[in-house]
Amino acid sequence: MRYTVPTPTSVDELLQRANRLTGQSFAQLAKIANLHMPNDLKKDKGWVGMMLEQHLGASAGSKPLQDFPDLGVELKTLPVDEQGQPLETTFVCVAPLLNTSGLNWLNSNVRNKLSCVLWLPIDGRRAVPLAKRVVGQPFLWRPTNEQEQALQSDWEEHMDRIALGEVESITARQGEFLQIRPKAADGSALTEAVGPNGQMIQVRPRGFYLKKTFTRAILEQVFNAV
DNA sequence: CCGTGATCATAC
DNA sequence: GTATGATCACGG
Numbered sequence: 001m002r003y004t005v006p007t008p009t010s011v012d013e014l015l016q017r018a019n020r021l022t023g024q025s026f027a028q029l030a031k032i033a034n035l036h037m038p039n040d041l042k043k044d045k046g047w048v049g050m051m052l053e054q055h056l057g058a059s060a061g062s063k064p065l066q067d068f069p070d071l072g073v074e075l076k077t078l079p080v081d082e083q084g085q086p087l088e089t090t091f092v093c094v095a096p097l098l099n100t101s102g103l104n105w106l107n108s109n110v111r112n113k114l115s116c117v118l119w120l121p122i123d124g125r126r127a128v129p130l131a132k133r134v135v136g137q138p139f140l141w142r143p144t145n146e147q148e149q150a151l152q153s154d155w156e157e158h159m160d161r162i163a164l165g166e167v168e169s170i171t172a173r174q175g176e177f178l179q180i181r182p183k184a185a186d187g188s189a190l191t192e193a194v195g196p197n198g199q200m201i202q203v204r205p206r207g208f209y210l211k212k213t214f215t216r217a218i219l220e221q222v223f224n225a226v
Numbered sequence: 227c228c229g230t231g232a233t234c235a236t237a238c
Numbered sequence: 239g240t241a242t243g244a245t246c247a248c249g250g
Contacts, residue, residue, distance in 0.1 A: 045246055046231030053231080062230035062249060077232080089241085091232060124233090172242050182243055189227070204244090205228075212241085 003033040005057035011071050011140070017056055018118060018138035027131035029055060037131050048122055049077045052135070056118075064093060064109060066116075073140070074117045078215055079124025080136065084223065087124040090210040095180055097193035097206065100163050105152040110178070110208050114151065117141050119218065139222050147214075154178035158208075165194040167203055177214035183207030 008014040021029065026048065030037045033054050038044040058067040058075055067075040079087040093109045105111055121136030143151065154175035161170050172179045182204045195201035 041233060041246090043246055045233040046248080049231045050248085062228075064229060067230095079233080088233060091230090094229060179242090182245090183229090184245075185227090185247085186245060191227075207229095 003035075003054055005055060007057040007059055008068065008071065011073060014056060014068060014071060014073060014118065015138070015140060018120065021052065021055060021120070021135045022137050023134055025132055025134050026051070029135070030131075040130055048079075049075075052077060052120055052122075066113060068118075072116050074113050074115075075120065076117050077120045077122050078219075080121050080219070081125060084121070084219060086212045086215045086219070089179070089181075089212055090215055091183070092178070092208040092210060094183060095158070095162065095206040095208055097162055097167055097191060097203065100159060103159060105155055108155060110151065110155055111148075114143060114210075119222075121219070137223075141218055141222070147217075150176060151178050155208075162194070165196045165198060167193045167206065168195075168201075170206070172209075175211070177211050179209050179211055180206050181209055 005017070008017060027037055029051060033051055035047075035051055035054075038047055041047060053067065053075060056075065059065075059069065066073060076090055078090065081087050092113050096103060096109075118138060118140050120138045123133035123136065125133065154177055158170060158175060158178070158180050161167065161174075170180050172181045174180070184205045187204070189205055190202040191205045192200050193203045
């Protein structure tokens with residue numbers, strides 16, 4: 001039997017539910033959800049995120065939508081170290097490589113996903129057994145105008161390259177806060193893109209990721225507000 | 227294969 | 239030490 005929670009009908013309800021997870025260990029939460037507790041995340045990289053989705057009643061599925069479409073809220077776990085600093089970049093969504101002419105920042109998937117995020121900091125310390133790690137203090141975040149402009153600038157730079165057939169020349173070093181990196185099941189995954197001479201080429205699918213400097217600033221803004 | 231959830235692990 | 243490029247699992 002699968003553990004299901006009804007999808008929250010308000011942001012307040014979602015926040016209350018998220019707050020109740022604070023301090024709970026992954027072992028406790030796995031038991032409640034009737035989930036197998038892996039020893040590590042080597043072969044279960046998305047385990048924590050999916051478990052927490054279940055606890056919060058996120059709509060299942062892999063649609064390119066927010067986790068709580070009716071509330072306009074996206075859920076993101078953020079693994080942090082002992083000092084509360086992000087341990088990983090944050091995946092946002094797949095990067096469109098084809099038919100990009102009608103796309104702009106305002107209708108982009110990146111903006112939609114990041115317009116309102118329920119961040120769930122989690123203990124990401126590898127030295128701590130997975131079962132003993134705990135959920136941190138969740139918080140709801142909307143980008144400031146400044147943050148959104150920075151993201152838009154990066155997004156436009158990346159999309160220009162893609163539109164010009166330069167996807168293969170994009171590296172993760174580009175973009176101040178938003179980077180593009182491969183995103184695939186393995187090296188055999190291929191998708192179509194525009195090549196340097198406007199022809200179709202096959203490339204590894206790409207995804208948008210937030211660099212750690214960006215999520216670190218969000219954490220500081222929220223927890224170290226002076 | 228695509229998009230969801232991400233972390234792994236090696237090159238730097 | 240850490241970021242980049244690679245990879246893992248799953249539902250559809």
